[in-house]
Every structure is written in C-alpha cells, then in structure tokens.
Amino acid sequence: MEPSCGEDEESVKSYASKSLSDHGRICNCSIPCQCINQLDTPTPMRSSRKFVLSEHVLGIVSNTESYLKERRITELVRFLLTKILVDAPGGPLEHLVKILDDCMLYRAGFGRLPVLYEERHLKAVVKSFDAGQRGWVNASQLRRAYITLGLNPPKIPDDAKIPTDELLKNLKNDQEIDLSELIMAGASDGDSRKNNTPVSSF
Incomplete structure (x- = not known):
C-alpha cells in the first residue's frame, strides 16, 4: 500500500x-x-526537549562549580596530597585516613590542626631567606617565603624590615588560619570552631 x-x-x-x-x-x-x-x-517538541536537556546540563555544571568553590574542594584535595608528600608515610592510604580524622576532630572542637609544615620546616624556610643571618628579612623576601609555603603574602610596605622571629611566628599563625578556614569551609553553624578561627598578626 x-x-x-x-x-x-x-x-x-x-x-x-x-x-x-x-x-x-x-x-x-x-x-x-x-x-x-x-x-x-526538527519538530517543536524535539527542539523543546533539546532546550530542556541543555538547561539541565548547564544547571548541573553550574551547581557543581558552586559546590566546589564554596566548599573549597580543590584546595582540600591539594592539601591532602601535599600533606602525604611532605610526611612521606609508609602507608599512604592509612595516613590519609588519619589526616581526615584529625581534620574532623579539630572541626568538632578537639585535637590540633594537622598543619602541612611543622615548625622545623618553617624555620628552614625563614633561614633560607636570611642566609646572612642578619636577623631580619625585607618585604620581597617575606612575600617569597609566603609564596614558597603556598600562603597568601600580607600587604606590607616595600621598605619594611621584618625580624626573622616575627616572620616565623606569623608564618606559623597564618598557616593555621588558612588550614582552619579550609577545614571549616561549608561547615554548619553548630560546629565548635566555626567562629573561633585564629587571627593573623599582620
């Protein structure tokens, strides 16, 4: 037919x-x-379905990007990987679990921060920028010290001279601030340390 x-x-x-x-x-x-x-x-129905699908996909991408940024997921993953490399444990998986446990305990108001660099690491960095043992560093050296440790350098005058013991203290403090904010990112208001983050000395 x-x-x-x-x-x-x-x-x-x-x-x-x-x-x-x-x-x-x-x-x-x-x-x-x-x-x-x-x-x-293309029929109007097909075009409509494609439009709805495109909007759905774009919505998922936008929500994912917002979530990653709000919770600082990328920075958290970078911290965990760097922490494992710095500590160089025999059992990386078990060590990763311990780091996460320490982070959760700190967020709940117990224990100490699992900082990336211990005081001996910070002392070595400060010493490298004061090779002449003058007892102070200039503004440019301070900025490079912060960048070396993955921290955001503070704003200080270009002609400033910072005592090395003060730099060491501030590096230690600012590292704790940065990690504390990272761990607390996206935490609920009920978390014990939510509003108890250390304050920078600079």
Whole structure:
C-alpha cells in the first residue's frame, strides 16, 4: 500500500529509501514533495526537549562549580596530597585516613590542626631567606617565603624590615588560619570552631 501525506514517518522512510526515482509512484504529494524533507526537520517538541536537556546540563555544571568553590574542594584535595608528600608515610592510604580524622576532630572542637609544615620546616624556610643571618628579612623576601609555603603574602610596605622571629611566628599563625578556614569551609553553624578561627598578626 502506497503512503500518502500524513502517514507515519516509518512508512515514508521505508518507501523513500528504495529510490528517489520512484518518488512519483510511492507518494501522492504535490511537487515539490514535503514528506522526505519533513523527516529531517526538527519538530517543536524535539527542539523543546533539546532546550530542556541543555538547561539541565548547564544547571548541573553550574551547581557543581558552586559546590566546589564554596566548599573549597580543590584546595582540600591539594592539601591532602601535599600533606602525604611532605610526611612521606609508609602507608599512604592509612595516613590519609588519619589526616581526615584529625581534620574532623579539630572541626568538632578537639585535637590540633594537622598543619602541612611543622615548625622545623618553617624555620628552614625563614633561614633560607636570611642566609646572612642578619636577623631580619625585607618585604620581597617575606612575600617569597609566603609564596614558597603556598600562603597568601600580607600587604606590607616595600621598605619594611621584618625580624626573622616575627616572620616565623606569623608564618606559623597564618598557616593555621588558612588550614582552619579550609577545614571549616561549608561547615554548619553548630560546629565548635566555626567562629573561633585564629587571627593573623599582620
């Protein structure tokens, strides 16, 4: 049975696939025929579905980016990996679990911060920027010391001279501030240390 306009798409496709030269025999459309062309034309329903799908995907991407930024997930993963490299444990997986446990205990108001660099590491960094043992560093050296440790340097005058013992104390304090804020990112108001973050000395 030959299809006419209005029949289902499968029937038209079946006939159309045989040969375009037989078109006049299998279709009663007027010239030019619209049957075959309509098969590849997006219907309003198809366009609507594509639009809804695109909006859905964009919504997921936007929510994911917001979540990662708000909870500082990327920074947290970087901290965990760097902590493992610095500590160089025999069992990395077990050590990772311990670091996470320490973070959770601190967030609950117990224990101490699992800082990335111990005081001996900080002393070595300060000493490297005061090779002449003058007992102080200039503003440029202070900034580089902070950047070396992955911390944001404070704003100080370019002609400032900072005693090395003060720099060591502030590096230690600012490292704790940064890690505390990272651990508390996205924490609920009920968490014990939510509003008890150390304050920078600079």
